[in-house]
Amino acid sequence: MTSAAQVSRLLALVPYLQQHPDADVRTVAEVFQVTPRQLLADLNVLWFCGLPGGTPGDLIEIDMDAVEAEGRIRLSNADFLARPLRFTLDxxxxxxxxxxxxxxxxxxxxxxAVASALAKIEAVVGTEPRVGVLLGGGADAVRDALADALARGVAVRLEYNGASRGATTHPLVDPARVAVRDGYSYLDAWSHDRGAWRTYRLDRIVAVTPTDRPVADHGEPPGWAGGWLDHRPDAVEVTLTLAPAGRWITEYYPLRSVEPAGDGVRATLLVADPVWLRRLLLRLGPAVLAVDPPEAAASARDAARAALAAYDA
Amino acid sequence: MSARKSERIMNLTICLLMARRFVEREQIRQLVEGYHGLSDAAFERTFERDKEELRTLGVPIETGSNSALFPDEVGYRIRRTDFELPPLEFDAAETAALGLASTVWEQARLADATVRAVAKLRAAGVEPDASRAAALEASVGAAEPAFEPLWQALLARTRVRFTYHGVVRVVEPWTLAYRRGAWYLVAFDTTRGERRLFKVTRISDAPAPVGRPGAYEIPALDLAESLAALEPAPATAEALLAIADAAAPDLRRRATPAAAAAAHTPAGGAPPGYGLYRWPYAEDRDAAGELAAHGADVVVLAPPALRDAVIAHLRAVAEGAAGAAPERPEGQR
Incomplete structure (x- = not known):
């Protein structure tokens, strides 16, 4: 940690401790996202800080006995740092x-609430918005209905345009949370039809119909911390060798690995849903040069033949 | 980290903040204990570095003279009104929103910056509350290696040089925009003399600053208009499709049901269990791939050229052979 980071923290710590008399070491460490040990080191620096003159009455006072014995911080004689430093632009x-x-x-x-908080922050810093965020967040009515169901703890019936399976379904679900991943909003919910956790992309939810049925306790929805599909034990690795025309998938889907292959690329992805892979291969068509394992392409080949039959071709 | 250095910079800050007049170097050297015992040269060096460090932290140090007669006698001070966070008041809903905002960034350095900002708010007596985060998890990532240098350049208004599609460009960053999980840079390309949109992940080297900060002005921008090039191309033609009942909702959403009478095409009408739809599409995009993805659930009845393209596309899959290259899908560039 640099001295700059420490000074920046100290300049906020002094007013914070005056706003929060008798603060608990662990709580303060959490607010400033440092270890309790680092916080004690910070206090030891402040112990030597104060008004020019250097007499004991000029220095910030910290009850070090209370810190060591009770884990409590009592700081005084620091009126000259009563408010935090302005925000940096960053x-x-x-x-x-x-x-x-x-x-x-x-x-x-x-x-x-966000809009008014944002207006107050921007009024203080006076910056032009130089960074924009556009998230695939779904329709307002969908978000409102889900927020209401989450607050009331009731099940909802969704009208859902599932893209990976290419059909509209009407699942009854217990909503658990709304989360953004890779730029899209998703609903994590327990599907009554499937008896399992499912994830629904908000912009593909057409309608939300609330029910009066209280949600049951299904434990925690699976986390996404490990990345896309990593939590699906049934996911298998598939490697596609693609002509340049298929290179777009490297920016479109999270991949395990990508390497150049001729003019194109060789991309390895984790596939949890065979129907999703079938659609991807149908989508890519002639851009797919090779599929490993080869049997992963069988379903797409059959689907293409069935489609050609529909064309009498 | 040096505790002595942190202590010295803190005491320098307090000294300049409490001063009613500009404090001259020699006075500072005497007043701040951390400068005691340094040679003249070592003091000059240390003091210059400390000032620079405070400036990077955002502490505004003012330079001036107390005397109109001797304006060369330079001193320093920190104006409290420039230093302190102005009074801010938030209601309960706003503080909850701020608490939630503190969890949004996945990018480590900006997550730290948000934590620092929220810690400052707490130090000013505002109590953001992240308890609502249990059911709501917004996150913005920035895994692109080029993101961080572009962010810094944008904030400082410094021109940057980077390689894009194998071509070196020098640009003035105007806006960064996060859309569908990817970052884009709207910038003025000084080489071409025009505004350009760059996908950050396609920048193949680390953007390097060119020249000094504050080198250009950022014009007022309409973000949606700047990103318009990323939206699907406008439709240029219309196809007649047979879509299996309840299948392909993504296609049906943009389509309008067609009367059965419309189905007198050389390709015949809709098979049983299929509905007829008019589907607008852009001819320069990969419409064939988009339609082929639905397999037998979608049959193109017209126009014949699109119908043939889909059949050729499906044959390539059925035969597992490489063929003609399709265009990029909608929304990609």
Whole structure:
């Protein structure tokens, strides 16, 4: 950690501790996202800071016994640092972009709170918005209905245009959370029809019909921390060798690996749903030069033959 | 990290903040204990570095003279009104929103910057509350290696040089935009003398600053208009499709049902269990691939050229052979 990072933190820590008398070491460490040990090191620096003159009455006072014995911080004699430093442009922009993301994603009530908070922050920093965020957040009515169902803890019936399977379904689900991943909003919900956790992209939900049925406890929905599909134990690796015309998938889908292959690329993806892979191969058509394992292409080949039969071709 | 250095910079800050007049170097050297015992040269060096460090933290140090008669006697001070976060008041809903905002960034350095901003708000007595985050998880990532240098350049208004599609360009960054999980840069390309849109992931080297900060002005921009090139191309033709019932909702959404009488085409009418739709599409995009993805659920009745393209596309899949290259899909470039 650099001295600059420490000074920046100290300049916020002094007013914070005056706003929060008798603060708990762990809580403060969490607010500033440092270890309790680092926080103690910070306090030891502040112990030597104060007004020019250097007499004991000029220095910031910290009750070090209370810190060590009780884990409590009592700081005084620091009126000269009563308020935090202004936001840096970096901090203001990072916060403003985060708020803009919520503006794209939240329900009506959240968005109105975000908009007014954003206006106040921007009034203080006086910056032009130089960073924009557009999230695939779905229709307002869908977001509002889901927020309402989440707050009330009731099941909903979705009208869902599933893209990977290419059909409209009407699942009854217990909503658990709305989350953004890779730029799109998703609903994580327990599907009553499937008896399992499912993820629904918000912009593909056409309608949400609330029910009076309270949601049951299904535990936590699976996390996405490991990345796309990593939580699906049934996912298999498939490697596609693609002509240049198929290179777009490297920017479109999360891939395990990509390497150049001739003019094109060789891309390895994790496939959890064979129907999704069938559609991808049908989509790519002549851009697919090779599929490994080869049997992964069998379903797409059969589907193409069935389609050709529909054309009498 | 040096505790002594942090201590010295803190004391320098407090010293300049409390001063009613400009404080001259020699006074600073005496007042701030951390400068005691340094040679003249070492003091000059250390003091210059400390000032620079405070400036990067956003601490505004003003330089001036107390004397109109001797304006060369330069001193320093920090104006409290420039230093302190102005009073901010948020209601409960706004503080909840701020708490949620503090969890949005996935990119580590900007996540840190947001944490610092929120810690400042807490230090000013605002209490953001992230408890609502349990059911709402917004996240914005920035995994593109070129993102960070572009962000810095944009904030500082510094021109940057990078390689894009194998061509070196020097640009003035105007706006960064996050759309569908990817970052785009709207910038003025000084080589071509025009505004350009760059996909950040396609920048193949680390953008390097060119010249000094504040080198250009950013014009007012309409973000949606700047990104219009990323939207699907406008339709230039209309196809007549037979779509199996309840299949291909993504196609039906943009289509209009067609009367059965419309189906007198050389290709015949809709098979049983299929509905007829008029589907607008852009001819320069990969419409054939988009339609072929639906397999037997979608049959093109007209125009014949599109019908033939889909049949050729499907044959390539059925025979597992390479063929003619399709165009890029909609929304890609």
């Amino acid at each position: 901090e203001a922009m990072a916060l403003a972009v985060a708020l803009r993301a919520l503006l794209e994603f939240g329900d009506t009530a959240l968005r109105s």
